[in-house]
Amino acid sequence: MKEKAEPLWVLGMMSGTSLDGVDAALVLTDGERVEDFGPCAFRPYSAAERATIARALGQWPGEAQVAAAAEVVEAAHVELAARFPDAALVGFHGQTLAHEPGGRGTHQAGDGAALAEALSRPVVWDFRSADVALGGQGAPLVPFFHHALARGLGATEPLAFLNLGGVGNLTWVDPAVQDPADPRALLAFDTGPANAPVNDLMQARLDLAQDEGGALALQGTPDQAVIDAFLNHAYFYRMPPKSLDRNTFHDLLPAVAHLSDSDAAATLTHAAAAAVARGAEHFPAPISRLLVAGGGRHNAALMEALRQRLPGVTDIDDTGLNGDMLEAQAFAYLAARVRRGLATSGPMTTGVPAAVGGGQISRPE
Numbered sequence: 001m002k003e004k005a006e007p008l009w010v011l012g013m014m015s016g017t018s019l020d021g022v023d024a025a026l027v028l029t030d031g032e033r034v035e036d037f038g039p040c041a042f043r044p045y046s047a048a049e050r051a052t053i054a055r056a057l058g059q060w061p062g063e064a065q066v067a068a069a070a071e072v073v074e075a076a077h078v079e080l081a082a083r084f085p086d087a088a089l090v091g092f093h094g095q096t097l098a099h100e101p102g103g104r105g106t107h108q109a110g111d112g113a114a115l116a117e118a119l120s121r122p123v124v125w126d127f128r129s130a131d132v133a134l135g136g137q138g139a140p141l142v143p144f145f146h147h148a149l150a151r152g153l154g155a156t157e158p159l160a161f162l163n164l165g166g167v168g169n170l171t172w173v174d175p176a177v178q179d180p181a182d183p184r185a186l187l188a189f190d191t192g193p194a195n196a197p198v199n200d201l202m203q204a205r206l207d208l209a210q211d212e213g214g215a216l217a218l219q220g221t222p223d224q225a226v227i228d229a230f231l232n233h234a235y236f237y238r239m240p241p242k243s244l245d246r247n248t249f250h251d252l253l254p255a256v257a258h259l260s261d262s263d264a265a266a267t268l269t270h271a272a273a274a275a276v277a278r279g280a281e282h283f284p285a286p287i288s289r290l291l292v293a294g295g296g297r298h299n300a301a302l303m304e305a306l307r308q309r310l311p312g313v314t315d316i317d318d319t320g321l322n323g324d325m326l327e328a329q330a331f332a333y334l335a336a337r338v339r340r341g342l343a344t345s346g347p348m349t350t351g352v353p354a355a356v357g358g359g360q361i362s363r364p365e
Contacts, residue, residue, distance in 0.1 A: 005030045005340065009038060011087035012332030013077055015095045017166025018195050018295060019053055020209065021045045023328035024080045026087060031336035034148050040325045043080040045072070050209075053109075056097050058247055060107050069097065070109040077110065078118045090115065091335030092125040093327075099138065101243065105129065106138045113362040122363045124335035129358065131345045136352025139243035143171040143188035143349040144337070145330035147180035153319060159289045160280070161316070162306075163326065164296025167244050168194035168276055171349075172283045181343040181355035187284055188349040189240035192275030193249045195296050197268045200253055201261075211265050214301030220262030222270035226255050230271045231278060240282050241351040266301065273305035280310055291316040293323035334359065 007030040015022045022045075026038030045053065049072045056069035073095045081090060092115055094108030112125025128138035146161045155175040163169050168191040177185035195210065198217070202208040211217055230252060235244065252271065256264035280290075289312040296302050297315050307313045316323040334344050338359035346355040 005032065007033075007035045008088045008336070009086055010089045010091060010332040010336050011081060011084045012091040012328040012330060012335065013081065014093050014328040014331055015073060015076070016327065017096060018199055019045060019050050019166070020295070022076050022080050023325055024084060025322070025325040025328040025332060026084060027329050027332035029333050029336045031333065031340045031342050032148070034152050034333065037322070037329065039084070040322060040328070041080060041083055042324070043076055045076065049076065053095060056109065058098050060098055060104060066097065066109060069095065070111065073110040074114055074118075077115060081115070081119050087121065089335055089339060090119060090121055090123045091331035092123050093127060093331050094125060099243065101132050101137045106132050112360070116362040116364045120364045122361055124338045124359045124361050127331070127334060127338075127344065127359045131350050131352050131356055131358050134352050134356055136345060136350035136356065137241055137243040138350060140169040140171070140188050140190060140349065141334060141345060141358075142169070142327055142330040143173075143186045144180040144344060145326075145333045146171040146188075147173050147175070147185055148333060149321065150175040155288075157288045158283075158285050159291065160283065160287045162191075162276060162290055162292045164194040164272070164292060164294040164299075164302065165327070166194060166196035166199070168192055168272060168296070170276065170279050172287065174285070181346045183346065183348050186346070186348050187240060187282065189242045189279065189282070190244040191279040192235065192244065192272065193252060194272045194294070194302075195299070197249065197252045197271070198265055201256070201264055201268060204253070205261055205264075211269075211299065211301075214269060214299035214303075216262050217265040217269040217299070217301035220260065220264070220266030222266045223256070223259060223263060226267050227271050227274050229255065231274055236275070236278050240279075241347075241349055243350070269299065269301045270305045272296070273302060273309055276306060277309035288312060289314050291319060293321075293326040295324070297323055
């Protein structure tokens with residue numbers, strides 16, 4: 001039974017694979033149209049919090065480090081959500097620790113029911129499990145929101161959205177198709193690693209969280225042999241939709257061990273761009289623009305590497321959207337769709353056999 005389609009202010013919250021912190025954003029939406037955008041905020045993880053979560057990466061419920069990671073994730077989200085008392089509903093993604101579609105499933109740390117109690121508001125969470133249980137990849141989930149954005153921008157020709165977080169993902173959109181669940185409307189998939197390997201390199205070698213602005217990579221020369229070997233990975237030969245775990249390309253860092261810091265950073269940066277270009281070969285029709293969101297768009301080396309390989313590369317901020325908050329906004333939009341019983345993923349976004357509505361709603365006692 002679909003609830004009445006009244007727009008409401010929904011708070012979306014996202015903690016991505018780059019482990020930098022939690023984004024939060026208010027969106028006025030009925031789950032179909034985006035009526036307005038409200039304030040946003042970011043709550044960084046401290047080095048200790050990041051280390052606690054990192055120790056749990058790859059683990060499943062009940063394993064040694066999971067409870068400590070979940071405690072960090074929940075506390076950070078509660079602290080941030082308290083800044084948004086006007087939100088009628090909260091979309092809580094949680095922190096992905098492991099993602100194995102077709103295997104053990106998907107695992108996001110953080111209990112939405114605990115958040116609902118702490119915030120005294122209904123919380124939509126566990127967005128991916130239903131999709132995975134029905135045979136989908138469980139990711140990416142932002143494409144339905146991309147479709148709404150493309151239509152909101154007044155686009156009439158196909159375009160694509162690229163999110164550069166820890167992992168990269170592409171969404172091809174035909175805005176002329178009205179329903180995002182229509183198989184002709186979207187094609188979405190993870191491209192490969194984006195910021196995660198460079199962040200890991202910087203942490204391991206220089207005790208820094210990231211290559212700020214791509215400054216180190218800009219000083220280096222990419223090793224094409226490493227990139228060619230990277231592009232020979234079996235993942236690139238699979239047809240989309242398809243998705244990745246943050247650690248799928250765990251052998252990429254050892255592959256640059258012999259390189260200087262700058263050459264290693266340049267190689268990992270150009271590998272991320274090469275993965276996107278390889279992914280673009282799957283688009284059903286040519287695109288007019290490639291709108292780039294996520295933290296990676298602030299990396300000048302990565303943006304230049306993309307422009308060397310693809311046409312129409314545009315910082316999404318240039319359209320008036322907020323490229324730092326797109327994923328948080330997406331989970332606000334998806335929460336509104338879950339509230340109304342609308343689909344949140346489909347065959348061309350996650351590979352699930354039919355359109356499915358994921359997520360569960362926890363309400364405070």
